Amino acid sequence: MNTLSQRVPLGEKIGYSLGDAAANLVFQMMMIYQLKFYTDVFGLEGAIAGTVLLIARIVDAFVDPTVGILSDKTQTRWGKFRPWVVWTALPFMVFYVLAFYNPGIEDKALVAFYAGVSYVLLMSLYSFNNTPYSSLGGVMTGDIKERTSITSIRFVAATVAQFVVQGLTLPLVHKFGRGAGADDAQGWLTTITIFAVVGFVFLVVAGLSAKERIAPPPSQKMDVKNDLKGLFADVSWRSMFILTLFVFVTLAMWGSAMCYYFQNYVDPQSLGQFLDRLGLVKEEGAVLGVGMQVLDSFSLLATKAADGTIAPVESYTIGLSLFNMTGAVVQLVGVMLLSEFLANRYGKKATFIVCLGLTALFTAAFMIPGKDDIGFIFTLGILKSLAYAPTVPLLWAMIADVADHMEYVSRRRATGLCFSGVVFALKAGLGVGGAIAGLILSMFGYVNDIMAVQSPSSIMGIRLASSIVPGICFGIGVVALFYYPISKSVNEKMQAELARRRAEEGKE
Numbered sequence: 001m002n003t004l005s006q007r008v009p010l011g012e013k014i015g016y017s018l019g020d021a022a023a024n025l026v027f028q029m030m031m032i033y034q035l036k037f038y039t040d041v042f043g044l045e046g047a048i049a050g051t052v053l054l055i056a057r058i059v060d061a062f063v064d065p066t067v068g069i070l071s072d073k074t075q076t077r078w079g080k081f082r083p084w085v086v087w088t089a090l091p092f093m094v095f096y097v098l099a100f101y102n103p104g105i106e107d108k109a110l111v112a113f114y115a116g117v118s119y120v121l122l123m124s125l126y127s128f129n130n131t132p133y134s135s136l137g138g139v140m141t142g143d144i145k146e147r148t149s150i151t152s153i154r155f156v157a158a159t160v161a162q163f164v165v166q167g168l169t170l171p172l173v174h175k176f177g178r179g180a181g182a183d184d185a186q187g188w189l190t191t192i193t194i195f196a197v198v199g200f201v202f203l204v205v206a207g208l209s210a211k212e213r214i215a216p217p218p219s220q221k222m223d224v225k226n227d228l229k230g231l232f233a234d235v236s237w238r239s240m241f242i243l244t245l246f247v248f249v250t251l252a253m254w255g256s257a258m259c260y261y262f263q264n265y266v267d268p269q270s271l272g273q274f275l276d277r278l279g280l281v282k283e284e285g286a287v288l289g290v291g292m293q294v295l296d297s298f299s300l301l302a303t304k305a306a307d308g309t310i311a312p313v314e315s316y317t318i319g320l321s322l323f324n325m326t327g328a329v330v331q332l333v334g335v336m337l338l339s340e341f342l343a344n345r346y347g348k349k350a351t352f353i354v355c356l357g358l359t360a361l362f363t364a365a366f367m368i369p370g371k372d373d374i375g376f377i378f379t380l381g382i383l384k385s386l387a388y389a390p391t392v393p394l395l396w397a398m399i400a401d402v403a404d405h406m407e408y409v410s411r412r413r414a415t416g417l418c419f420s421g422v423v424f425a426l427k428a429g430l431g432v433g434g435a436i437a438g439l440i441l442s443m444f445g446y447v448n449d450i451m452a453v454q455s456p457s458s459i460m461g462i463r464l465a466s467s468i469v470p471g472i473c474f475g476i477g478v479v480a481l482f483y484y485p486i487s488k489s490v491n492e493k494m495q496a497e498l499a500r501r502r503a504e505e506g507k508e
Contacts, residue, residue: 015209017157019133022199024161032255035434039448050438052116053431056123067131068420084132085207092125093196100192102185135419138400139214151393152340159332166324170317171299227414236402241425242480248429250473256437257465262320264454270372271319272310327385334389347488348394358387364471408494440465
C-alpha cells in the first residue's frame with residue numbers, strides 16, 4: 001500500500017486523540033496523586049504504599065504480553081485493535097473509580113490489601129485498553145509525516161487532560177470534600193467519578209473513529225515464540241524499552257514528590273504572596289467579577305483573612321495547581337509548535353536526545369531554590385516543561401517505527417506485542433517511580449499526617465526525590481537513546497522498502 005493512500009483525515013486524528021485524553025485522565029492521576037492518596041487518605045506508610053505500587057508490576061509481567069498476543073490474534077471486521085478500545089472502556093473506568101474509593105476500613109493491613117487489589121485490577125484494565133489503543137496508532141498509516149502528525153494531535157489532547165488533572169484535581173477535591181479533614185475521601189470519589197465518565201465517552205469515540213490501514217503480510221502465520229525472539233533481539237525495541245522505563249520512573253517519582261515539595265518545603269506565606277501578586281487571592285466578603293467567579297467556582301482563588309494571612313492549605317492546593325497548569329500550558333505550546341517541526345527537520349532521535357538532556361538538567365536544578373524562591377521554582381518548571389514538550393509525541397511515534405523496523409528486518413509484523421512490551425515498561429516505570437519516592441520518604445522519616453510538621457531530614461528526602469534523583473533517571477534515558485538505530489535517514493529508507501513490499505503483496 002503506497003503512502004499516498006494512507007493520508008488520515010483530520011477528524012479521524014482528533015477522534016483518535018480523545019483516547020489518549022481518556023488514558024491521561026487516569027495516568028496523570030496515578031502518576032501525580034496515587035502515592036499522596038495512599039499516604040494521606042488511606043494512611044499507609046510511604047514504603048508500604050510504594051510496595052503496593054510495585055506488586056502490580058509482577059502481574060503486569062504476565063498481563064501485558066498476553067494483551068499484545070491476544071490483540072495481534074484478534075480478527076474482526078472492525079480490525080484487530082479498535083474493538084478492544086471500545087470493549088474495555090467501561091470496566092477500565094469502573095476500576096478507576098474503585099482505586100480511589102476509600103471503603104473506610106480501619107485495619108491498615110486490610111487497607112493495604114484493598115489498595116493492592118484495586119490497583120492491580122486498574123492496571124490490568126489499563127493494559128487491555130491502552131495497549132490496543134497505542135497499537136492502533138501504529139497501523140493507521142505508514143507515512144512518516146502522517147504518523148508524526150497523528151501523535152502530535154494525540155498528545156495535544158493528552159496535554160489538555162494533563163492540564164485538567166494536574167491543575168484541577170486538588171481544588172475539586174477541596175471543593176467537593178468541603179475542605180481538608182473527614183470529607184477528603186468524598187472529594188476524591190466525586191472528582192474521580194467525573195473524570196471517569198468523561199474518559200468512558202472519549203474512549204468509545206476514539207475506538208469508533210480510527211481506521212486500521214496496515215495489516216501483517218498476508219502470508220504471515222501466528223508464531224508467538226519467534227515474535228518474542230525477534231522482539232528481544234531487536235536493538236531498537238530494547239532501546240525504547242529502557243528509555244520508556246526510565247522516563248516514566250522519573251515522571252512518576254518527580255510528579256509524586258512535587259506534591260510533598262509544595263506542601264512541606266515551599267513556604268506557604270511566600271507562596272500566598274506570589275498568588276496575591278497574580279490576582280488569585282480574594283478578600284473575605286468581596287464582590288467578584290465574572291472571571292473571578294469562574295476561578296472561584298473551581299476553588300482556584302485563595303481567601304485572604306482579615307489579618308492578611310492565607311490558609312496554608314489554600315496556598316498549597318492553588319499554588320501546586322497553578323504550577324502544574326503552567327507546565328501543562330507550556331508543554332501544550334511546545335508540542336504544537338516544536339515537536340513536529342523539530343522531528344521533521346532533525347529526526348526523532350536527535351530531537352529526543354537534546355530535549356531529554358535539557359529536561360534532566362532542569363529537573364536536577366530543583367535542588368537549588370530556597371523555600372521562599374517561588375519565582376525561581378516556577379521558572380524552572382516552565383523551562384523543564386518547554387524542554388520536555390517536543391519529546392511527548394515522539395515516544396509513541398518511535399515505537400511505531402520499531403514495529404516497522406522489526407517487519408523490515410524479519411518480514412514479520414507484531415504491532416500489538418511490540419507496543420505491549422513498551423506499555424509494560426511505562427507501567428513498570430509508573431510503579432517503580434512511585435515506589436522509589438515512597439521509599440525515600442520513609443528512609444528520611446516522612447510522617448504520613450497532613451497536619452504534621454516534617455523534620456529537616458524528611459524535607460531533605462522530599463527535595464532529593466524532586467530534583468537530583470529524577471534528574472539522574474532522565475539521564476539514563478538519554479544514554480539509552482544513543483543505542484536507538486533508527487535515524488531519520490534509516491527511517492526514510494525503511495519506509496520506502498516497506499511500501500514497496502506492501503505494493504507487491506497487494507498485486508499477488
